[in-house]
Amino acid sequence: EKGGYEHYMRKEIHEQPTSLRQTLSGRIDVERGDADLDVAFPQGYLESLQEIQLVACGTSYYASQYAARLLEEFADVRATVEIASEYSFDGGRDPWRTLVIAVTQSGETADTLGAIRRAGGAGARTLAVTNTLGSSVTRETEDSVFIRAGPEIGVAATKTFASQVTTLALLAVEIGRQRGSLAATDARAVLEDLRGLPGAVQQVLDEEDRVLEGAKRFADADAFFFVGRQFGYPVALEGALKLKEIAYDHAEGFAAGELKHGPLALITGDTPVLSVLTERSRPDETLNNVTEAQTREAPAIGVTDGTVETDSLDLELEVPDLGYVTPLVANVYFQLFAYHIADLQGRSIDKPRNLAKSVTVE
Ligand code: F6R
Numbered sequence: 093e094k095g096g097y098e099h100y101m102r103k104e105i106h107e108q109p110t111s112l113r114q115t116l117s118g119r120i121d122v123e124r125g126d127a128d129l130d131v132a133f134p135q136g137y138l139e140s141l142q143e144i145q146l147v148a149c150g151t152s153y154y155a156s157q158y159a160a161r162l163l164e165e166f167a168d169v170r171a172t173v174e175i176a177s178e179y180s181f182d183g184g185r186d187p188w189r190t191l192v193i194a195v196t197q198s199g200e201t202a203d204t205l206g207a208i209r210r211a212g213g214a215g216a217r218t219l220a221v222t223n224t225l226g227s228s229v230t231r232e233t234e235d236s237v238f239i240r241a242g243p244e245i246g247v248a249a250t251k252t253f254a255s256q257v258t259t260l261a262l263l264a265v266e267i268g269r270q271r272g273s274l275a276a277t278d279a280r281a282v283l284e285d286l287r288g289l290p291g292a293v294q295q296v297l298d299e300e301d302r303v304l305e306g307a308k309r310f311a312d313a314d315a316f317f318f319v320g321r322q323f324g325y326p327v328a329l330e331g332a333l334k335l336k337e338i339a340y341d342h343a344e345g346f347a348a349g350e351l352k353h354g355p356l357a358l359i360t361g362d363t364p365v366l367s368v369l370t371e372r373s374r375p376d377e378t379l380n381n382v383t384e385a386q387t388r389e390a391p392a393i394g395v396t397d398g399t400v401e402t403d404s405l406d407l408e409l410e411v412p413d414l415g416y417v418t419p420l421v422a423n424v425y426f427q428l429f430a431y432h433i434a435d436l437q438g439r440s441i442d443k444p445r446n447l448a449k450s451v452t453v454e
Pocket residue numbers: 149150151152153195196197198199200201204247248249250333334337449450451
């Protein structure tokens with residue numbers, strides 16, 4: 093069942109080219125510059141929409157943060173993200189003009205179900221984005237979209253994160269086209285990039301040995317800091333979460349610009365800084381922040397698409413340029429990094445201590 097892999101997590105990381113193909117299959121028309129997720133929104137609904145709220149927990153929350161940026165960019169609509177356990181429908185919003193999307197791989201997370209019930213109760217239209225057919229969330233929402241990542245056994249979410257962001261990118265294109273905020277030529281470019289995801293992820297997987305080398309070099313670190321800007325920021329948060337969960341090492345994700353507002357005090361020679369240095373993530377500024385950390389002796393690992401000069405890095409990991417979704421490809425390096433750091437320490441990777449695959453209590 094693990095298909096020759098020692099852990100489900102590594103198998104699922106390696107399944108991403110396939111799972112992403114499934115996510116995209118039959119949903120894009122590159123020539124026309126359109127995406128279709130088969131959601132029947134009422135006539136005129138999307139045009140009059142004022143806000144999209146995404147509610148989620150953990151990794152799904154980070155996928156939502158990535159998606160909110162895409163929605164604002166493509167669909168020209170305010171997109172906000174709330175931790176499901178903190179959510180309440182308030183703030184003077186008009187329920188008819190607010191779409192609330194529950195993003196949950198399992199479809200069974202109690203916090204997310206609670207949030208979407210509160211949204212529905214207030215009269216907002218609700219949509220589920222989930223991996224699981226027939227899950228509870230699909231019964232609580234008006235419409236459902238499936239991310240089609242296939243079953244994920246490892247407790248740490250990997251391929252589902254990639255498929256969540258990809259599905260929500262398609263939704264952002266679809267809504268943007270419908271609202272007239274995304275030109276066909278721009279949509280075409282985005283869809284080409286999405287179509288390039290499976291191949292780009294495969295290129296990263298082919299570099300796994302370099303990640304293993306890096307993991308060996310830094311496995312004894314005191315803590316790991318992940319930094320990124322814009323589309324790279326949720327990926328930094330997600331990279332840190334993976335490392336905490338499966339390696340039990342202290343890891344934090346920061347908006348790169350925030351390092352100098354406090355966390356820099358934590359930086360030493362034993363705190364590697366991992367960064368997302370790709371286009372549309374403001375790589376120049378981020379590199380400046382990384383250099384500040386290097387001045388304090390921190391080793392620097394950066395994922396780059398060649399937009400900035402990265403000779404000063406201690407370890408440079410390359411990704412092809414896929415526009416808005418390049419950071420999603422960079423994330424695969426962080427998944428592999430967390431996996432190998434945990435594996436070198438002999439951790440229980442598929443079933444980390446104290447964690448469950450689906451959290452059914454609030
Ligand atoms: C992290 C992880 C958790 C889940 C969170 C939400 O690797 O797996 O943080 O992402 O519990 O789960 P779902 O998406 O099932 O609602």
